[in-house]
Every structure is written in C-alpha cells, then in structure tokens.
C-alpha cells in the first residue's frame with residue numbers, strides 16, 4: 001500500500017519539475033536580506049511564498065511574526081503550514097529559512113543574482129541553494145499529498161523562518177520562545193549537506209570568536225626607537241598563537257566534515273594611519289570552531305598566555321576578549337527517531353546508506369539542539385551557499401523532495 005503510494009507521489013514530484021522551477025524563479029526575484037547587511041528583511045518574499053501556498057491549496061497557514069523596528073515593515077515573518085496526519089499529535093517538523101545573504105560584488109556574478117537562470121540542469125541565483133532548494137522541495141513534497149489526497153503518517157509542519165543568516169533571534173529563537181516546537185517533534189533542518197546526499201549532520205562544533213587588541217605607541221616610521229609597533233607585535237603574536245593552538249588542540253574526529261578544530265585569523269579592523277606612520281594600535285579577530293573535547297576557556301587561556309609572552313617581547317599590551325560563543329551542549333544521538341526515520345527515507349529513495357557526522361557550525365540546528373531538541377540536518381547540495389554564482393542542482397532538489405515525501409509517508413512514531 002505505502003509502496004504504491006510512494007510511487008504515485010514520486011511520479012507526481014517528477015511531473016512537478018517545471019512548477020518547482022517556476023516557484024524558485026518567483027522567490028529568487030525578491031531579495032530577503034537582513035537589516036545587519038542593510039536589507040529590508042523577508043516580508044516581501046514571505047508574501048510571494050504565501051501566495052503560492054494558497055494557490056497550491058494549503059489550508060492551514062499561520063504567521064508567527066517577530067517585531068523588528070530596524071525595518072520599514074517592522075516585522076520578520078515566520079510562516080507555518082500544517083497538514084494533518086493519521087496519528088494525531090505526532091509531528092514531523094521541517095524548518096527552512098526565507099532570508100538570504102547579500103550578493104556581494106555584482107561583478108563576480110555571471111548573471112543577475114535576483115533573476116533565476118536555468119542552465120545545464122542548475123538554477124543560478126542568490127538563495128537558490130541556501131535555502132531555496134530545500135524550501136521548494138519541502139513545499140512540493142507536501143503538495144503531492146494534497147494533490148493526490150493521501151494522508152501523511154503524522155502531522156506535517158513546515159516552518160519558513162526569518163533571520164537565519166544573522167542571529168536566529170527573529171526566526172528560530174522566536175518559535176522556541178513561543179513554544180511552537182515540541183520535544184516530541186521529529187525535526188529536520190535541511191540547511192547543510194554535501195554532494196553525495198549521505199551525510200546527516202547530528203552535531204556542530206562549538207563556535208568561539210576572539211578579539212585581539214594590541215596597544216603599542218605610535219610615532220614617525222623613520223624613528224622606530226620612539227614607538228612600539230603594534231602591527232609587528234600582531235604578526236609575532238599571530239605566528240606564535242597560530243602554531244600553539246594547532247599543535248596543542250590537534251584532536252581529530254573523522255566524523256566531522258573538517259576533522260580538526262579550526263583556528264582562523266579572519267577580520268582585521270582598518271588602520272587609520274598612513275604608510276609613514278608606525279602604528280600604535282591593531283585589532284583583529286579569530287574564528288575558532290572546536291571539537292567537543294575542548295572547552296572555550298582552554299583556548300582563551302592558551303591565547304592569553306601567549307599574549308603575555310608576545311607583549312613582553314614587543315613592549316606592547318595585548319588583550320584577548322571572547323566576542324561570541326555558541327557552545328554545543330546537546331549533540332543529537334545517531335539512534336534518535338528523526339535520524340532513524342530520515343536514514344530509512346534516504347535509503348528507500350536513493351539506495352544510499354546514510355552516515356552520521358558533524359560540521360563546523362552555523363545552522364539554526366545548533367540553536368535548537370542547545371535548547372534540548374533532537375535535530376537532523378540533511379540535504380544534497382554542492383556547497384555553493386554564500387558564493388557568487390550560487391546554484392542549486394535541479395535533480396538534487398527533486399530527489400530530496402522525494403526523500404521528504406517518503407519521510408512524511410512512512411514515519412512510524
């Protein structure tokens with residue numbers, strides 16, 4: 001019975017290919033960039049999504065918008081769509097995000113980032129892969145049930161949320177605070193994956209951002225004996241700390257996409273002085289992603305020890321401050337209900353055996369996990385998110401759509 005239903009649903013999804021591409025064109029046309037990147041938020045794009053949902057025949061559509069005074073619309077939309085299943089109370093919750101990152105330098109794009117381009121089986125545009133592909137796949141997986149009048153195994157809940165790319169504050173955290181997600185839910189966040197479509201992410205590394213502030217003494221560059229060069233001190237400290245962190249915290253966990261902890265110097269504050277000035281100040285940042293065997297305090301202590309040595313050597317003062325910490329406290333067990341159900345669905349559709357692992361972090365799944373929810377992160381993508389000429393592979397979108405539908409059909413609570 002359920003195999004016959006699967007076949008009907010899969011056929012329906014394959015036949016929906018053009019409609020899915022049309023939907024993608026509709027949503028990519030509307031930028032949904034957050035206020036921290038100077039955008040006007042997700043409101044207009046949410047309207048386009050909702051109009052399509054109504055056209056497709058979805059009945060139970062509700063908004064749980066969060067106020068945001070930074071925007072003209074004053075609001076960050078979060079949309080919920082529900083389709084009732086055979087076992088009331090049991091829910092499968094699938095969360096995708098509406099917002100996108102800014103396109104970056106337009107000269108790097110071969111086509112308009114906000115005009116969908118279909119070429120060689122791919123869809124190009126900002127937000128096609130992150131998170132349009134899975135947002136469309138989720139909608140069309142559930143639409144197949146409506147069109148074919150088949151009832152899913154459990155209540156299916158799709159959330160389309162705001163603010164994933166900036167803080168999750170007005171999106172996923174807003175949903176958690178308003179008790180819209182429950183511990184008994186089977187939660188899937190299709191917002192990270194890899195090209196084989198086998199990796200289910202069940203844990204993320206702890207994120208630690210560190211600010212390094214160096215104070216020396218500014219003077220004329222021709223008379224270095226009168227100053228303390230903060231730039232040179234930053235290079236010396238940088239080299240020492242880079243070596244020490246990589247040598248000391250070198251535990252390897254092959255189940256992670258990048259198997260080591262990472263310690264990357266990234267941003268540097270612009271210097272105000274000219275070429276002939278010996279700089280007295282220097283500020284830069286590290287982005288660290290820690291495997292769970294390490295505590296953020298160990299890293300900070302090591303950095304501070306080296307800062308003292310480098311400061312003594314260079315006659316400067318070096319300050320180490322953590323500016324952001326997202327600690328991983330609750331990895332999702334690989335034998336949790338959602339991971340098992342998803343693995344089964346992946347196998348039924350693709351004949352691939354899922355593997356379980358971790359990533360460097362940055363999806364809203366870490367927010368959910370740290371609030372005590374079990375969450376699987378999975379999709380099939382080529383990791384083009386946030387790059388110029390971002391694209392989604394149409395066949396991946398169709399195949400993932402079938403996996404979502406299979407999950408909705410046979411999940412057995």
Ligand SMILES: [Zn+2]
Pocket residue numbers: 097130131164191
């Ligand atoms: Zn994303």
